[in-house]
Amino acid sequence: MxxxxxxxxxxxxxxxxxxxxxxxxxxxxxxxxxxxxxxxxxxxxxxxxxxxxxxxxxxxxxxxxxxxxxxxxxxxxxxxxxxxxxxxxxxxxxxxxxxxxxxxxxxxxxxxxxxxxxxxxxxxxxxxxxxxxxxxxxxxxxxxxxxxxxxxxxxxxxxxxxxxxxxxxxxxxxxxxxxxxxxxxxxxxxxxxxxxxxxxxxxxxxxxxxxxxxxxxxxxxxxxxxxxxxxxxxxxxxxxxxxxxxxxxxxxxxxxxxxxxxxxxxxxxxxxxxxxQIAASALPDGPAFYQNRVEYYTTLPMTAEEVHQLGLTEVARIKTEMEQVITNVGYKGTFAEFLHFLRTDPQFYPKTAEELLKEAAYIAKKADAMLPKYFGKLPRTPYGIAPVPAEIAPKYTTGRYAGSDRDDQPGYYWVNTYALDKRPLYEMEALTLHEAVPGHHLQISLNKELTDLPNFRRYSYISAFGEGWGLYSEYLGLEAGFYQDPYSNFGRLTYEMWRAARLVVDTGMHAKGWSRQQAVDFMAGNTALSMHNVNTEIDRYISWPGQALSYKIGELTIKRLRAKAENTLGEKFNIREFHDAILENGSVPMPILEQMIDAYIAQKLS
Structure with a gap:
């Protein structure tokens, strides 16, 4: 497909x-x-x-x-x-x-x-x-x-x-x-x-x-x-x-x-x-197919084992930050008990679909206001907020961006309003920053407005770039003053952990013989995602091999390139210019993105 x-x-x-x-x-x-x-x-x-x-x-x-x-x-x-x-x-x-x-x-x-x-x-x-x-x-x-x-x-x-x-x-x-x-x-x-x-x-x-x-x-x-x-x-x-x-x-x-x-x-x-069987490796020519998907979705010559080990390292790092948040809020139970508390306490869940959509809209409007501080160029195309269509919502992911191919139509940030007791509000800031702005809507809309690019690039999407940018956008919200509530910050960390755990469970199931239950247990044991979301996500990874690897690989690349630019340029570093440099050539593979940022750094130093 x-x-x-x-x-x-x-x-x-x-x-x-x-x-x-x-x-x-x-x-x-x-x-x-x-x-x-x-x-x-x-x-x-x-x-x-x-x-x-x-x-x-x-x-x-x-x-x-x-x-x-x-x-x-x-x-x-x-x-x-x-x-x-x-x-x-x-x-x-x-x-x-x-x-x-x-x-x-x-x-x-x-x-x-x-x-x-x-x-x-x-x-x-x-x-x-x-x-x-x-x-x-x-x-x-x-x-x-x-x-x-x-x-x-x-x-x-x-x-x-x-x-x-x-x-x-x-x-x-x-x-x-x-x-x-x-x-x-x-x-x-x-x-x-x-x-x-x-x-x-x-x-x-x-x-x-x-x-x-x-x-x-x-x-x-x-x-x-x-x-x-x-x-x-x-x-x-x-x-x-x-x-x-x-x-x-x-x-x-x-x-x-x-x-x-x-x-x-x-x-x-x-x-x-x-x-x-759940593994891509069990398909005809399966091992070659999965390795092909690993390289396609990361845009890098990585093996499944390298991705798996990177995921384990990231999971350990993020878990340390999550445990610090638990300590800061004064919770006395275990990590697993805290996750159970987040999944079951009614205070964290909307009562109506309208409440969830309004919360998303409020966060999105706050995100709009942060853009001029961090970006020199903004898209002309607006976006709206809409529920995930009811006919696909039960097995659909928690939210997604749906762009438009027409210049007289907006993009839409879809929010899943099915099973409201599985849609925690503490995740909404991270989700909104990823799917709307400064995440997918901003990046995809700018991409389509790059009229100097050939059409095959304007109307295409490189997952490591786009999803990496979306996850980086969640992190950028931390600098911009979002996540003031510690539970919201834990939601940000659980979203980052979610993407790190993907590296582990995707490769685990498709290349290392993991069962579906192993993957469910790993995801549930390390994130505060509801069990409904855990199960729908694991099924998504099973039926879409490799795509889940895009997010963390892309985000880590963008973060590394930003650190390189900050360390090399010192006082000459400008966050708006850096972000514009990341986005100015549209969606590109990670090796090309690195070449672009190296050129940007050299130009600033000249």
Whole structure:
């Protein structure tokens, strides 16, 4: 699954032909989809031996647009606005073939005459293309779901797009009509995964069916019907009635049946036969796959064992700080008893979803006010606060940033309001600083506003950089005067411990033979996360190998580079300039970030 952060890139992956689930048959409606995607691909040129870096970048971006109709539409190509991706075997095979050709051309390019900026572009593009080729080889397209959610939930975001014109509604109706083909393709790949033993671990799919049944509701209660509940003021009554009627028919005849069929397939065939093992190393070619993920998500040549040992060191360091906080508040019990106190005392938990959202909004507004002191450049795009969608909330993480691919839309800081007795308020400062500002919203929005960067960099996300920045932002709040309450500071430390423990449990489960219970016990014994969050997080790591390593590796790199800059520059060090230097080139791998900061230091000393 393409597990990316920017919604337009989030994950739209899959088959051709006909496949069955029990007695029900899905059919790939190839007549329209295949013609549309074929039309989109006509402008892609074959790589040449005398290609320039610019031509390679152009070809790679055009290839991305050709296979991502929603991305193309969001960037102005209205011909693709009513399409969903063609994820048939033929389409994915051809995409992989063309990606490999572009990658080979880039690798053979003479880079000796490239500028520093061009070398960075070449490195990042090569990493992106290599990852796409690697994931196809490892059959990642067999996994369009994770413990948290899947394609069936993410595709529903089409209903939240702006609806301003009659064309917007027609394009939406076209996509509703294409959903049966899209679900058929996804189901085909899930079946291939079952046959090959490439599925999420069965234990992580407990309750997964609830995220499907949430969509099986009466037509007018469906999220897919929402665009037909309000119309722009310039629409005539005739237009409103016509689109509403068409929407009811599409949802009744196309949308609801495919969700019911998918529910039946998952509950009767897929989940009962999912693999028992939790380790990525147990997958076909699993050890190589996991090492590939370690290097991809850290952007460094680290081994799983090196990551594991680093995690143990960080856990020990942070625990010492946590124990000091316990001493400072005068608590007389053990560390484990203090964690139990935090998890069970009602004073730490909101009574209503509104209370939790208001607390997040208040902290976010305080965070907005800190920005001018620490940053010279701020994004123009605002952000809002919203609850995690109800249909995915039960198995979803505690909060997340959802960026927008449009310049007329805000980003959103999602707060999980499910199970309020598992959402402690002492974590909210750290969570807000990470997901909103100065964390993901600031970094991602600035990235997209770097118009001098090629699009493949503006609309991409390097996890070690982005998540490292998010965790560093939690730490920055300490300097900015947050965490005045010792319990809030313990919440910050438990969030840092959470990311350190990830290094241990992710590598433990996927490379060192740890059981799920070992991972749960380690996480629960070292953090104040609620047991609900501990369990959902462990299942997330099982079904998304390696991603959890991004946070601590990125944060430690940024902290180390800041210490280098402070020690070398002395009185010349300026925190606003340093942060701008970190963010001014967008999302980059850790080795490139170090080169950038070294250049920044040298420039300040000259």
């Amino acid at each position: 393409r597990k990316l952060i920017l919604p337009v890139l989030i994950l739209l992956s899959i088959t051709g032909c006909k496949t069955t689930t029990g007695s029900k048959a899905y059919y790939y409606l190839g007549d329209t989809t295949q013609k549309q995607t074929t039309d989109n691909k006509q402008n892609i040129k074959a790589p040449t031996h005398n290609a320039t870096l610019d031509s390679i970048i152009t070809n790679a971006w055009q290839l991305n647009l050709a296979y991502s109709p929603e991305l193309a539409a969001s960037l102005g190509n209205k011909r693709t606005a009513g399409q969903l991706p063609d994820l048939s075997p033929e389409s994915l095979s051809e995409q992989n073939k063309q990606t490999q050709q572009i990658l080979n051309t880039l690798k053979s390019l003479d880079k000796s005459k490239l500028s520093k900026d061009e070398i960075i572009n070449a490195k990042i593009l090569q990493d992106q293309l290599q990852n796409q080729v690697d994931m196809y080889a490892f059959k990642d397209h067999y996994l369009p779901i994770t413990a948290e959610s899947g394609f069936h939930a993410y595709i529903a975001s089409m209903a939240t797009s702006p609806f301003n014109t009659a064309d917007d509604y027609q394009h939406y109706l076209d996509k509703l009509a294409a959903l049966p083909a899209y679900f058929a393709q996804q189901t085909f790949w899930l079946k291939q995964g079952l046959a090959a033993g490439i599925t999420p671990a069965k234990v992580t799919l407990i309750g997964f069916e609830d995220s499907i049944s949430a969509f099986i509701v009466p037509v007018e209660q469906s999220g897919y019907f929402k665009p037909f509940t309000t119309f722009p003021s310039h629409f005539t009554e005739t237009q409103k009635n016509q689109f509403t009627q068409q929407g009811k028919i599409a949802i009744s005849e196309k949308v609801l049946p495919v969700y019911q069929d998918f529910y039946d397939f998952m509950t009767q065939e897929y989940i009962p036969n999912a693999r028992q």
